[in-house]
Amino acid sequence: MTPGVVLVAIALGSNLGDREAYLRDALNALRPHVHSLRSSSFHDTAPVGVGEQPVFLNAAAVGETSLSARELLVTLLDIEKRFGRERPYPGAPRTLDLDLILYDDEIIDSPDLVVPHPRFRDRRFVLEPLAEIAADWRDPLTGRTVSELLALLSS
Numbered sequence: 001m002t003p004g005v006v007l008v009a010i011a012l013g014s015n016l017g018d019r020e021a022y023l024r025d026a027l028n029a030l031r032p033h034v035h036s037l038r039s040s041s042f043h044d045t046a047p048v049g050v051g052e053q054p055v056f057l058n059a060a061a062v063g064e065t066s067l068s069a070r071e072l073l074v075t076l077l078d079i080e081k082r083f084g085r086e087r088p089y090p091g092a093p094r095t096l097d098l099d100l101i102l103y104d105d106e107i108i109d110s111p112d113l114v115v116p117h118p119r120f121r122d123r124r125f126v127l128e129p130l131a132e133i134a135a136d137w138r139d140p141l142t143g144r145t146v147s148e149l150l151a152l153l154s155s
Contacts, residue, residue, distance in 0.1 A: 005064045006104035008034060008072060009134060011117070011126045012059045013097040015047065019057035022083055022096045027061060029079045030098075033072070037063035040129035048125065053093050060101070060129035062137075069103045073113055076100060101126060105140040116141060121149050 010030070014022040023042060031037050039061045047053040065072055076098040084095040101117045108115040116139055120126045127150040130137075135147040142149070 005035075005066050006106075007102075007137075008063060008065050008100065008104070009102040009130055009137065010034070010061045010076065011097075011099040011101050011120070011123075011130070012039075012061060013045075013056050013099075013125070014095055015054045015056040016093050016095045017084075023057060023059055026079055026083060026096055026098060027059075029082070030061065030063070030075075033067060033075050034061070034063035034065045037061055038133050040132040043125065043129055045125040048123065050093075056125065058125045058129055060126065060133060062130075062134045069100065069106065069108055069115055070113060072103070073100055099126075101130065102137060102139070105138070107140050122153070124150070124153050127153065 012023050012026055020042060027037065027039050040059050043058045045056040045058045047056060067075065080096050080098055099117055100115055101120050103115045106115060121139065127146060131146050131150050135145060137146050138144065139149060
């Protein structure tokens with residue numbers, strides 16, 4: 001990898017409108033910012049922790065970026081907004097949801113950014129797609145690989 005470039009993992013989700021088109025278009029919108037982008041397959045997922053809502057379509061993507069974690073977060077929020085994401089209340093249905101899951105092996109804990117994503121270890125809809133493309137990536141907090149974290153959910 002080039003100096004100043006880090007590996008990132010991003011979770012994608014949509015449960016409104018043409019979910020597949022939103023995920024495909026989001027991946028294309030990420031490409032100028034995240035190079036060598038690879039995506040998992042798309043997974044239909046029941047809503048978790050958000051009440052009764054339409055089924056989600058989820059995926060994960062990994063790639064390389066020279067953006068700081070904060071710059072990448074701003075980029076993800078901008079892409080969500082361009083694709084009609086509204087936040088009328090926490091957990092509202094969404095056209096597009098992009099979460100920064102891992103930023104290299106960094107641990108960031110600030111009021112507006114927490115990496116690794118604080119709930120990714122408990123979310124099958126993040127771990128299953130991420131395991132397809134980055135099974136050996138280690139969570140810097142637990143030291144466990146993505147595939148080990150997924151196995152823990154299954155046990």
